[in-house]
Every structure is written in structure tokens, then in C-alpha cells.
Amino acid sequence: MDTLLSGQLLFAALVSGSLYALVALGLNLVYGTLRLLNIAHGDLVMIGAYTAFGAFSLFHLPPVISVFLAAAVCAGLGWAVYEGLFRRLLANPTLAKRVEANSLILFYGISVILQNVVAMTFTASSRGYQYLDTVITWGGVSMTGNRLLTLIVASAVCFGTLLFLRHTLFGWSLRAVIERREAAQVVGVNLNRVQLITICAGFAAAGVAGTLVSMTEQITPFMGFPFTIVAFVVIIVGGLGNIGAGVLAGFCLGLVETYGIALTSPGYRSILIYGLFVAVLLIRPEGVFSKAVRS
Amino acid sequence: MTDTMLHVAGLNAGYGAVQVLHDIAFDVARGGVTTLIGANGAGKTTIMKVLAGLLAPMSGTVTFDGADLLRLASHDRVNGGVSLIPEGRMVFPGMSVEQNLRLGAIAPAARAGHDEALQDVFRRFPKLKERRAQLAGLLSGGEQQMLALGRGLMARPRLILMDEPTLGLAPVMVKQVFATIAELRAAGFTILLAEQNATVALELADRAYLLENGRIVQAGTGPELLGSDDVRRAYLGM
Numbered sequence: 001m002d003t004l005l006s007g008q009l010l011f012a013a014l015v016s017g018s019l020y021a022l023v024a025l026g027l028n029l030v031y032g033t034l035r036l037l038n039i040a041h042g043d044l045v046m047i048g049a050y051t052a053f054g055a056f057s058l059f060h061l062p063p064v065i066s067v068f069l070a071a072a073v074c075a076g077l078g079w080a081v082y083e084g085l086f087r088r089l090l091a092n093p094t095l096a097k098r099v100e101a102n103s104l105i106l107f108y109g110i111s112v113i114l115q116n117v118v119a120m121t122f123t124a125s126s127r128g129y130q131y132l133d134t135v136i137t138w139g140g141v142s143m144t145g146n147r148l149l150t151l152i153v154a155s156a157v158c159f160g161t162l163l164f165l166r167h168t169l170f171g172w173s174l175r176a177v178i179e180r181r182e183a184a185q186v187v188g189v190n191l192n193r194v195q196l197i198t199i200c201a202g203f204a205a206a207g208v209a210g211t212l213v214s215m216t217e218q219i220t221p222f223m224g225f226p227f228t229i230v231a232f233v234v235i236i237v238g239g240l241g242n243i244g245a246g247v248l249a250g251f252c253l254g255l256v257e258t259y260g261i262a263l264t265s266p267g268y269r270s271i272l273i274y275g276l277f278v279a280v281l282l283i284r285p286e287g288v289f290s291k292a293v294r295s
Numbered sequence: 296m297t298d299t300m301l302h303v304a305g306l307n308a309g310y311g312a313v314q315v316l317h318d319i320a321f322d323v324a325r326g327g328v329t330t331l332i333g334a335n336g337a338g339k340t341t342i343m344k345v346l347a348g349l350l351a352p353m354s355g356t357v358t359f360d361g362a363d364l365l366r367l368a369s370h371d372r373v374n375g376g377v378s379l380i381p382e383g384r385m386v387f388p389g390m391s392v393e394q395n396l397r398l399g400a401i402a403p404a405a406r407a408g409h410d411e412a413l414q415d416v417f418r419r420f421p422k423l424k425e426r427r428a429q430l431a432g433l434l435s436g437g438e439q440q441m442l443a444l445g446r447g448l449m450a451r452p453r454l455i456l457m458d459e460p461t462l463g464l465a466p467v468m469v470k471q472v473f474a475t476i477a478e479l480r481a482a483g484f485t486i487l488l489a490e491q492n493a494t495v496a497l498e499l500a501d502r503a504y505l506l507e508n509g510r511i512v513q514a515g516t517g518p519e520l521l522g523s524d525d526v527r528r529a530y531l532g533m
């Protein structure tokens with residue numbers, strides 16, 4: 001009982017929750033605006049992790065700097081995927097209708113390519129490096145600096161994005177595309193520009209998440225898939241395309257997972273995550289936090 | 296001499312392999328109301344979609360103030376002064392009335408005069424001012440139509456395309472929408488109006504075109520079409 005009420009457990013829950021929220025944020029942005037099911041999203045987390053690892057081991061760049069590099073690399077991949085593949089598919093109404101289903105296959109291919117390219121470059125063995133891993137104690141809670149940094153950066157990116165969506169005209173136009181694509185075009189939103197920027201930003205968010213993960217965990221070329229799954233669970237629990245609810249759902253999943261494991265055992269991790277997912281699908285398929293406002 | 300603002304010629308369009316519009320040609324004169332009337336499925340919305348850049352035509356020309364409109368992307372058409380008030384209103388339900396309106400001014404050309412335009416819309420539709428903080432999805436159908444009109448005006452258009460603005464509205468709201476259209480014409484806007492409500496639309500129209508199965512079958516002034524036997528038989532039930 002004491003452990004359940006400890007700040008220690010809460011801190012652990014917030015760290016994983018913020019990371020889930022960040023990973024899911026990118027997926028949700030891309031799904032919401034482009035209706036693409038990016039099952040390579042976790043592999044972008046992996047690309048971000050390897051970018052940070054490479055920068056650290058080759059150039060001694062700390063993650064606080066390589067995080068920008070990782071974001072740029074992933075944004076560049078977003079640009080390439082959009083310009084090379086989806087721009088034309090989305091512009092043609094007949095193809096666009098099928099793009100959601102087809103995107104699953106296309107991204108599966110991208111996932112396989114990314115994993116193999118990294119495996120060939122860095123080998124398949126797991127990698128890691130040490131950064132800010134000394135334990136500090138703060139208000140009775142012991143934590144490593146890298147976990148605190150994870151919590152701060154992931155939360156800042158998530159809440160910064162939400163503020164941006166709420167208070168800028170570009171943010172509004174992005175929400176307009178999510179709510180009603182054709183109406184957004186009618187009012188004069190530059191659809192192509194919004195789509196390109198969103199896919200780059202969504203991919204970059206995964207790159208940032210990967211950098212954070214690389215500070216605390218061993219990384220492999222095949223580490224991405226669990227992140228893809230978690231991200232889909234989070235955005236379905238929150239409501240597809242509902243960005244704010246997705247962030248909230250990410251933190252909730254972190255809490256459910258951490259406290260659930262504390263009450264049971266680590267072996268129950270998957271059961272907790274899938275259990276939450278199935279429960280939401282059965283009880284509120286439109287998402288726990290989605291407001292039912294439709295005209 | 297009437298001064299032509301929009302000129303459409305030889306327009307063919309459809310969805311996939313199905314052709315819906317056949318050799319459509321009409322003109323919209325500056326500073327008046329031009330109306331397209333026709334039954335369900337005649338092709339009114341399809342014409343509007345082509346004009347707004349939501350649907351690429353198979354062939355044909357559309358010039359707006361002498362420039363080729365078809366080469367422009369939809370957002371460039373809005374920026375150039377062509378604004379669609381779409382069928383079914385298409386407001387952004389999860390955003391407030393004011394956000395909907397401000398999004399209407401997202402085109403670079405409209406952004407500068409943004410606050411002024413908002414005050415102008417609020418003056419025209421006081422109801423929207425009262426409800427400015429409310430979610431658009433919670434407005435009544437008539438209020439949503441006002442919002443769609445206001446949002447279109449925020450773009451500071453020179454040509455307003457209105458696709459069945461009275462669809463599904465109660466008679467008192469229909470009256471109000473037509474009164475608004477008359478006001479907008481008096482204020483110097485040029486309007487292309489697609490309507491099934493043929494009597495009122497024709498009374499208001501400076502020029503009218505009758506659309507049947509994707510073809511223009513009659514053209515004339517509003518009163519001319521009102522007096523035409525075909526129109527009376529087919530659309531006015533007389």
C-alpha cells in the first residue's frame with residue numbers, strides 16, 4: 001500500500017505516460033489530417049533513437065542537441081514519403097478514397113525497409129549509451145536525470161503542440177482539415193501545405209520520442225513495433241483525430257500500466273494495455289474523451 | 296452593356312467514369328444575382344464544385360475576370376475572390392462560431408481586413424455575435440446557414456457561390472436567407488445562386504439558367520423563366 005501512494009510510482013507513471021502521449025501525438029496528427037494509418041510510426045521512434053545513439057557514439061553529441069537532429073531526420077522522411085507517395089494519391093479523389101486502407105500496406109513496406117536499413121548499418125544487436133544516469137533525490141523521490149528529462153521534454157512538446165493548435169491560425173486550419181477536409185478547402189486552407197507540414201511534424205515527434213527512449217533503454221532495429229501498438233491503443237482510447245484527448249489518453253495509459261503492474265506483476269503489462277483497449281472499444285468505441293459534437 | 300465576371304463554356308464534368316455535366320455554358324454578370332435552377336440531381340452542386348476547385352472537370356473553360364480559373368488550386372480561388380457557401384453548410388462543428396468565422400478569412404488577401412470583416416458579419420447577423428463562443432455544431436440549421444454565409448463573407452469575395460442556402464430550412468428562415476441575398480446584391484456583391492426554390496430564386500434573379508440532367512436547357516431573365524411554360528410545369532407545379 002505504501003508503494004502505491006509513493007511519489008516514486010507516480011513519477012514512473014508520468015514518465016511513461018508522457019512518452020506514450022508524445023508517440024501517439026505524432027500518429028494522431030498524421031491520421032487526423034491525412035487519414036493515413038502509419039504502422040511504421042514506431043519505426044520512426046527507432047530512427048530517432050538510432051540518430052541519437054549515432055550522434056552520441058560518433059560525435060559525442062548529447063541527446064539535448066541530437067534531439068533536434070533526430071527530429072530533422074524524421075521530418076525529412078515525412079517529407080520524402082509525402083512528396084514521393086501520398087501527395088499524388090491524396091490529390092486524386094478516386095485513389096484518395098482507398099488511400100486509408102492502402103496506406104497500411106505502404107507503411108508496412110516502409111517499416112520493413114527502415115528496420116533492415118538500420119539493421120544493416122548498426123547490426124541487429126542492442127545498443128545503448130549512458131547519459132544523465134546518476135540518481136538524484138528530490139522531494140523524497142529518487143530519479144535519474146534522463147527520466148526527468150524525458151518527462152519534461154515529452155510533456156513540453158505535447159502541451160506546446162496543444163497550445164499551438166488552440167491559439168494559432170495554422171493550428172486552427174489543421175483542426176479544420178481534421179474536422180472537415182472539404183470545408184477546409186472551401187474556406188481557403190492550403191490543404192497540400194497543411195498535409196505536408198503535419199506529416200513532417202508528426203514524424204518529427206516520433207523522432208523526439210526515440211531520442212528520449214535511447215537515453216534510458218537499450219535500442220534495437222526492431223524496437224518500434226511495441227511503440228506502434230501503444231500509439232494506436234492511445235489514439236483509439238482517446239478518439240481518432242482528437243489531438244487533445246490523445247495526449248490525455250497517453251498519460252492515462254502510463255498510469256494504468258504503472259499502477260496496474262504495481263498491483264499485479266510485470267507479466268500483466270500486455271494484458272493491462274490490451275484490456276484497456278478492448279474495454280474502450282466495447283464501451284465507448286468513439287473514444288473515452290471524445291465530445292460528441294457533429295452537425 | 297453587361298460586364299461579365301465569370302464565363303463558363305463547354306464544361307464537361309463527372310465522377311469517375313460517370314459524366315454528369317454536358318457542355319455547360321453560362322455567364323455571371325458583375326453586380327447581380329445569377330441563378331441556376333434545376334431538380335434534384337440536375338448537376339447544380341457539381342457545377343459549384345468545379346467552380347470552387349473541389350472537382351476537376353473533364354474539359355471546358357472557366358474564366359474569372361478574364362483569368363483562367365481552372366488552373367488555380369481551391370485556396371488560390373478563394374484568395375482570388377471566389378467564395379463558396381457549400382450545400383449542407385459544412386461548418387466546423389467542434390469549433391466556436393467565432394473560430395469558424397475567423398477561419399473564413401484564412402486566405403492571405405482577407406487576413407488584413409479580418410477584424411473589420413468580422414464586425415461587418417456580426418452587424419449583418421446579430422445572432423452570430425450573441426453565439427460567438429458557442430460550438431458551431433450546437434447551432435440550429437438556420438443559424439448554421441447564417442454562419443456558413445458569414446464565413447463565406449469573411450473571405451471578402453467578389454463572387455459568392457451559394458449552393459442551396461435554403462435547403463432544409465423553415466419558411467421563416469428561407470425568407471430571411473433571401474432577404475440577406477437581396478441585401479448582399481444591394482451591397483454590390485456578385486452572386487451565383489443554385490436553388491430548388493425556383494419561384495423566389497427567379498423573382499430575385501437578374502439572369503437565370505434552367506438545368507436538366509446536366510444540360511442547360513433554358514436561359515433568360517428571371518421573369519422570362521418564371522413565365523416559361525416549361526419552368527412552370529416542371530418546377531412551379533402550375
Ligand SMILES: Nc1ncnc2c1ncn2[C@@H]1O[C@H](COP(=O)(O)OP(=O)(O)OP(=O)(O)O)[C@@H](O)[C@H]1O
Pocket residue numbers: 310313315333334335336337338339340341342382459491
Ligand atoms: N460524389 C459523387 N459520386 C458519384 N456521383 C455523384 C456524386 N455526387 C453527385 N453525383 C451524381 O451527379 C448527379 C448530379 O448531382 P448534383 O449533386 O450535382 O445535383 P444537384 O443538382 O446539386 O442536386 P440537389 O438538388 O439534390 O442538390 C446526380 O446524378 C448524382 O447522383
Ligand SMILES: [Mg+2]
Pocket residue numbers: 339340341382458459
Ligand atoms: Mg446540390
